[in-house]
Amino acid sequence: MEGAPARGPSVVIEDLELTYRIYEDVKPTLRKLVAQRFRPRAFRAVEAVRGVSLTAQPGEAVGILGRNGSGKSTMLKCLAGLLPPTGGRVYARSTPVLLGVGAALQQELSGRRNIFLGGTALGIPRKELERRYGEIVEFAGLGGFIDMPMRAYSSGMKARLHFAIASTVTPDVLLIDEALAVGDAEFKHKSQERIVQLLGEAGTVFIVSHALGIIRDVCSRAIWLDKGLIVMDGPTEDVAKAYEDEVKRTQS
Template sequence: MINSESKNIKVKATNLTKRFEMLETTSNKMKTLFGLNRNKGQEFWALRNVSFEVHDGETIGIIGLNGSGKSTISTLISESMTPTTGTLEVNGEVSIIALGTGLIPNLTGRENIHVVGLMMGMTKKEIADKLDDIISFSELGPFIDQPLKTYSSGMRAKLSFSIAAYQDPDILIIDEVLSVGDGTFGQKSADKMFEFREQGKTILLISHDMVAIEKWCDKVLWLHYGEVKAYGPTKEVLPQYINFVQWFIHLKPEEQDEYKHRVRDEQLTYTVEQLREEIVDEHGEATSRTIRTKIDEQLNSIKNNKLSIFSKGLLIVLATICILGALYYTSSAQSPKALADPVYFFRHQAFSTNTSFSEMIDSELAVKTEKTRENASETTTTEQPNISEKAATSETTETPPKSTSDVTITSTYIVQEGDTLEGIAIAEGITLEALQASNPNVSGNTIYTGEVLKIPKSQTTDKTTTANTTTTEGQ
């Protein structure tokens, strides 16, 4: 048995609690973040006044029924979450092994070793140096280069344990992983755990396997629906838990449901006042006064742990900039100066299509249409009989001439500083009326720097095609 008095403390929890606010919708969560949610969600106390100590080289078994807070306490120790109240002292680097944690299904086992290793703080060189050892320890063989989604739960457990084992942490948390492995690998894992412990490292084993708990653990922490039911040497606590489990499984199903419902209600209705009373009973009035003051400070910190007024204002400004940027990018404005007059921008430009973008789309459509016509013309020509063969018997064929038409070609002009509508019309050689007709959005003669104007130009194109006459020889 480990002598705890001569060992340094690795993990120390004092009056630890973890409260979750169960909000039903995403909108309520966002309102809570901004401090706008008046409807407070149901509170659930996953941990209630939990205290314990873990020393160097100890292996602690954490047991309890499902939903008792075992994974919550491991998450707090790994610093993935923060406690609601109380203090949690962790001395050393923590590595947590849970089934599938950090593993990516679409990556191979080898690729997952690199990814998870980096997530755990290992360098690329460390991963490269330990890669062969990790693969060998995992016993996956050729499957190491297969996608993780093809692995069984036991194979995933082997991979997770192997990666964490070679990270060489100070505190190793094993959450329900060894129970899914085979006997051979389980013994290998046990040997590795004992090797860790002999090096002065601390192990927290979360499991429902009482044989493993009895074999490997020095102490047992029994959590019962968020509370510490017992904590002490394995030979003292484990029999108590086994007796409780035997009592529970012999209850009728409706009695089991009633019991679970009752203890779950205690977690839902737990209050800070109850916590204060428990601390007074535990430490006495004098000592508990300091603890209660600290609890009040922590609760006030959580209450005020919403976005500050400055943060809210900053988010609003950033959102406004993003919206304006998106509108400007898709609008008809060609210069940021157009934003100087927001009223005109929103009225005439914000929701108008970007001219260059529209012209690019129209150009591509025109090219595709022309190609389609050319292909259709080639097909028609191929299907027609040879003209020289028909010349002996056919009459004169004439192609009707195409009439001359006026084609209106429109270009664009970006208004520069100092420009006037009349000046632009003169410079482009068109009338003021024609320019206004092509730009109905222009109010009177008012134009703005950066505004895009459509410039009409008249070009007469003679599309008359001379009739081709084919005359039969000898007429």
């Protein structure tokens, strides 16, 4: 991932491609097991993202739609620098912050310790974390659970804590992967308000979600991915309606 120019778009993706090599899962037999000792295992290539190009501007919220396996989360991981693309380029004004349900916080540590651990990993000074600790705990709504190990948390509690930590700072680019789909109505309202605040400060947000209501409420633009390709890119309502119609057509 390369830095974007100081002015202009916050994110530019050019002909992004990512191909996985997956070993074939063949039902083993004695003959096949013996044969595999003398030749390499067979594998197949899976094109998770194929030639995706897009540009996002400061203050823009972009929703990413698509069925499971369409390449949505893979694209966000490439944008976050977690997966190196096999082709194309990704430019970002600064390092994007990826917020997902499976966020890498320490399950054996308490929520309190994870606030400082996760905040430090995001580059937030300890003094700033101490100053805003109460605000983070209140936003996450964990109450007495804040001193319990995270392995005791539900997926919704984990998502609330991670969002509260990640949004303590104002990242230039925030990537949200299904993290808003697991909270209750109050948390969704608070998180959407914070996203709007971020957009007002010229941040850029990408949201992956199967909950079209969230995409419609927050995003002015949507991108529909299918089998790693962009099917449609435009105003949220236009893309969401076309996607819904296609889902209904294939299910009927």
